[in-house]
Amino acid sequence: MNNYYAMNVIPFPATLDYSKQSIELPGTRRPGQTGHYRNAIWPDTTPPDVPLKNLVDAFHSGLAHSYNDPFLGERPIISRNPLTFANKFVWQTYAEVDVRRRAVGSAVEHFFRSGKCAPGVEGLETVGLWSGNRPEWQIVDLACMAYGKVSVSLYDTFGPDSVEYILKHAEVPIVFASSAHVAALLSVSAKCPALKIIVTFDELQEETRQALNTWGADRGVEIMTLKEVEALGKEKPLDIITPTPDQVATICYTSGTTSLPKGVVITHSQAVAGGLGAFHYDKMNKTSVLLSYLPLAHIYERLGEYGILALGGRIGYFSGDPLRLLEDAQILKPTIFLSVPRVLNRIYLAALPVMSAPGVKGALLRKAVEVKMKQLHETGINTHALWDRLVFGKIAGALGGRVTFLSSGSAPINTKVMDFLKIAFSCYVAEGYGMTENCAICTITLPGDPTASGTIGPPQQPCEVKLVDVPAMGYTAEDKPNPRGELCMRGPVRFSRYYRDEKNTREAIDGEGWLHTGDVGEIDSQGRFKIIDRVKNIMKLAQGEYVALEKVENTYSTCPIVAQIFVHGDSLQDHVLAVVVPDPDALAATAKRAGVNEPGRTAKDFVADKRVVRQVLSDMTKFAKQHGLKGFETVKGVHLSLEPFTSDNGTLTATLKLKRKAAYEMYKDILDGMYAAAPARL
Incomplete structure (x- = not known):
């Protein structure tokens, strides 16, 4: 594979100036808003001049790094009654995945060329994905990237109403899904006239297959297995159709807390810019291992996996049961753990009874926390030769003992929890801020910052951020000691539009290209942002x-x-x-x-x-x-x-x-x- 594509991360400087994490661009202040802030280390909002112009290039980079090395892994099921998984991960290499994505992509391209599948009113050739996290999900997504198709992700937990709405709205003619969702897809197919093919990731028992075929025939929907689709693609292989940077890569539907889901349109260049933003970090490389358990339908997990695959790292998929997550982690031993407050709060709460316990065990943990917390707040250092070995190694061992980067995103997390995680895992523990509309890239805390907890850090490269007054709530750019207001951002990671929704697009993106996030932030004297409120949920x-x-x-x-x-x-x-x-x-x-x-x-x-x-x-x-x-x-x-x-x-x-x-x-x-x-x- 041509090493022209092989990308590496852009490391942090040897010394970080925590007193100046953002820079304000001169002359950008206006009444009712702050100036424009950028990352003080990497202030340029233009992505680096690298060969990655689309997501196909991102996969080719990983292929160049790790052609015959493991890529996608899972724990095989060795018994279904009771459900039992192997105590190891079985891997597919980058080369093997390359063959499979070409086969799937070729078959899907034939479906559109033959007229079995039809593009929507905007000409987009959409492909639905509905399952939990698994290697097949990633393979189909890679196939869509390589053959000019637009993936439309459906959360595994979506009910029939949301699925029906999205399939109709995105005019999806083909859906790849786990076998558990096939019946649900057929049940809504009468109201989704575009739907013509359902592909199940799993093999079906003959009796089940016959029943589904009969039902599908009545609805005008063909039922296939992934194995059959791959066989068709191998019989009739087609060359990769390299997408342009501005071509739509995916439509990510927001989960909708108050209304119908909105389809966030993300292009190849925007997704790549998001991946390159994540590359400004020195702990990821081809030896990195990510545990995939956050929903792949969410941009947070997808961008994390895009970053890993571009570097040639490994992605291990959890067994699908949250109760087995720690078991999965202890077998996989990930180095990267992307997470959310709900998961991380449970780790913290599990340690509280031990800290208050009588006797030597409780005393040791309390002393270890006291020593390391004091060191963290004074110096930013979160490692300790004695206490890591005696106490915190056991906590870190819950996630396999090899995590070098742990992140919290999706929602605010308590400051005490973040500080505890930093001293417990003795690694770079970051809180980031992003949303589907900016490819999950906006701000992130810096490693070694003694007082970063409670903030979301400075803007990530390639974003710029400002705060705009919210008069009704009493937040202004003139507030003392820190300016406050609605957090707005722009840059090459910002989404294009909401699919077929001009009204919400106009409300989200103003005439100067700023995305209005709906979150209220403040910026402190060190150039770090903090989310303090929500414009809508007050x-x-x-x-x-x-x-x-x-x-x-x-x-x-x-x-x-x-x-x-x-x-x-x-x-x-x-x-x-x-x-x-x-x-x-x-x-x-x-x-x-x-x-x-x-x-x-x-x-x-x-x-x-x-x-x-x-x-x-x-x-x-x-x-x-x-x-x-x-x-x-x-x-x-x-x-x-x-x-x-x-x-x-x-x-x-x-x-x-x-x-x-x-x-x-x-x-x-x-x-x-x-x-x-x-x-x-x-």
């Missing part, structure tokens, strides 16, 4: 105080009793309420402290007992005060529930964001009743 209490509900939820999320929380406010009331799904272990301990310790009592009894509810509210109130919540932000009434917020019951999006309206509807009678009862204040 409410005004009866006395005129504004409450940022997500901020309050994020603060309470690390309270030991809280596994999940939904904070609700009513503009006719002067306080907020919460629905809390309690942590089972913490609930039992709380019930005991509340004096509810009769034999045989269950969790169901605990959440219904007023003494337990009062104790939980008391503990949460103390926690809120300790963590800086103002009086009007503090929850004044709580309902305990054992039913978690999930995608299945419609209260979480596929990316695990709370659907506020759905959560309220679920508990409307209870919350309205709590307000009507005017609970006593603590």
